[in-house]
Amino acid sequence: MTLISSALASEAASTVVERKMDPLHHFQVHKIWDMSVFGVDISVSNSVVWMWIAVAVAFFFFYYSITGAKRIPGRMQSLAELGYLFIYDMMVGIIGKDEVPKFFPYVFTIFYFILFCNLLGLIPGSFTPTSQIIVTGTFAAIIVGISFLYGFYRNGIHYLKFFVPSGVPVLLLPLIIPIEIISFLARPVSLSVRLFANMTAGHTMLAVMFFYVVTLPIYGSWLPFGFSVVFTGVEIFIGFIQAYIFTILTCVYINDAIHLH
Amino acid sequence: MISVANAAAEVHAKPEGMPQFEPSMFEHQIFWSVISFLILLYLLNKHVMPAIKELLDVRAKKIEDDLASAQKARREAEKIQADLNNKLISSHKVASDVCEQARVEASLLRERAVEELSLELEKKKKAAVEDIEIAKKKALAEVQAVVVDVAVMATEKLIAKNVTKESASAMVDEALNEIKDSKTSLH
Numbered sequence: 001m002t003l004i005s006s007a008l009a010s011e012a013a014s015t016v017v018e019r020k021m022d023p024l025h026h027f028q029v030h031k032i033w034d035m036s037v038f039g040v041d042i043s044v045s046n047s048v049v050w051m052w053i054a055v056a057v058a059f060f061f062f063y064y065s066i067t068g069a070k071r072i073p074g075r076m077q078s079l080a081e082l083g084y085l086f087i088y089d090m091m092v093g094i095i096g097k098d099e100v101p102k103f104f105p106y107v108f109t110i111f112y113f114i115l116f117c118n119l120l121g122l123i124p125g126s127f128t129p130t131s132q133i134i135v136t137g138t139f140a141a142i143i144v145g146i147s148f149l150y151g152f153y154r155n156g157i158h159y160l161k162f163f164v165p166s167g168v169p170v171l172l173l174p175l176i177i178p179i180e181i182i183s184f185l186a187r188p189v190s191l192s193v194r195l196f197a198n199m200t201a202g203h204t205m206l207a208v209m210f211f212y213v214v215t216l217p218i219y220g221s222w223l224p225f226g227f228s229v230v231f232t233g234v235e236i237f238i239g240f241i242q243a244y245i246f247t248i249l250t251c252v253y254i255n256d257a258i259h260l261h
Numbered sequence: 262m263i264s265v266a267n268a269a270a271e272v273h274a275k276p277e278g279m280p281q282f283e284p285s286m287f288e289h290q291i292f293w294s295v296i297s298f299l300i301l302l303y304l305l306n307k308h309v310m311p312a313i314k315e316l317l318d319v320r321a322k323k324i325e326d327d328l329a330s331a332q333k334a335r336r337e338a339e340k341i342q343a344d345l346n347n348k349l350i351s352s353h354k355v356a357s358d359v360c361e362q363a364r365v366e367a368s369l370l371r372e373r374a375v376e377e378l379s380l381e382l383e384k385k386k387k388a389a390v391e392d393i394e395i396a397k398k399k400a401l402a403e404v405q406a407v408v409v410d411v412a413v414m415a416t417e418k419l420i421a422k423n424v425t426k427e428s429a430s431a432m433v434d435e436a437l438n439e440i441k442d443s444k445t446s447l448h
Contacts, residue, residue, distance in 0.1 A: 041288035138294040
């Protein structure tokens, strides 16, 4: 008895000394395989590995759901069809039926890529690529780039009218045009920061709670433990919501490129 | 414990702040984000999206066809129902015509029967009256015969006695009166 208590005491003492709260440790990117081709860094890190896992899970989820598909769908097939129609109906609602087929693959892919990155990141010991600003920034750049290029491709030089709202007095134009340009440039920033910040905040919160669970004595640790359980559920919800917001804003930007406001 | 402490120390030896803003980790993540996105895009676009689209289209077509055939079947049923209704109405008409005709015939027959009956009754009545007349005549004749007999007898009786002329004529008058009376009483 004394032995155990003294062991516990020493354990507690060493905990106090050695364990330091580091909730951001989870976001540390480690290069597993360092390499570069033609001066481009193509190292494989934990972030990249979990991107691949997300790609694989997203693909095989759909692929196995629809193999041997029947006219009367099973559960997984229904889910896959629901996942397809969810994106399709959302795009029809925002962009309009005619333009959907052109952009559907990109929007579908970006949604499920982000969704599975978010959800897989909740597995203990995993990594969340979408908690990296550079990853979300790349996604946002892809989306805004597609909408920008398509806007020029479709409307030609008229696309620049996008920055000149109609019905604005000429006197105000020197003020309005810079504002429009800034708001356009803010799009990828807000897209990427929103997703990255949500993922980071949620995981940081969970990390803090887990730290308290292991460091607090047993009569106190149930509280952060219970909170972490509830908050994991909330994180699943946030993972969905953020992927949805990212996608719906993607649709809005594409719609702007097509219809010029 | 010591290794953990070392690891922690190592981590904290790195620059403070959010690890997401470590520029040396940007390049490969940009590269692999794009590549992963393109791979997923290719895989989904090649193997998933067309398959689901086809599934949904086929089902939509099936439902559309089913609806159309149901519509057709319904129209046919409506047509058949209309036909049946018409037939029913016409057969009703036929039935009521037949009934009407039967009623008319029946009343005709009845009238004829009544007529015949009344004719027959008339005939019978006539025959009866004739019979009565004959019987009356016969009875009268019989009465006359009886009266003649009586008169003869009375005369005989009177003749048997001594009668005067006056008494004799009185008696004859009496007898005639009696006959007349009996005649009237017979009527």
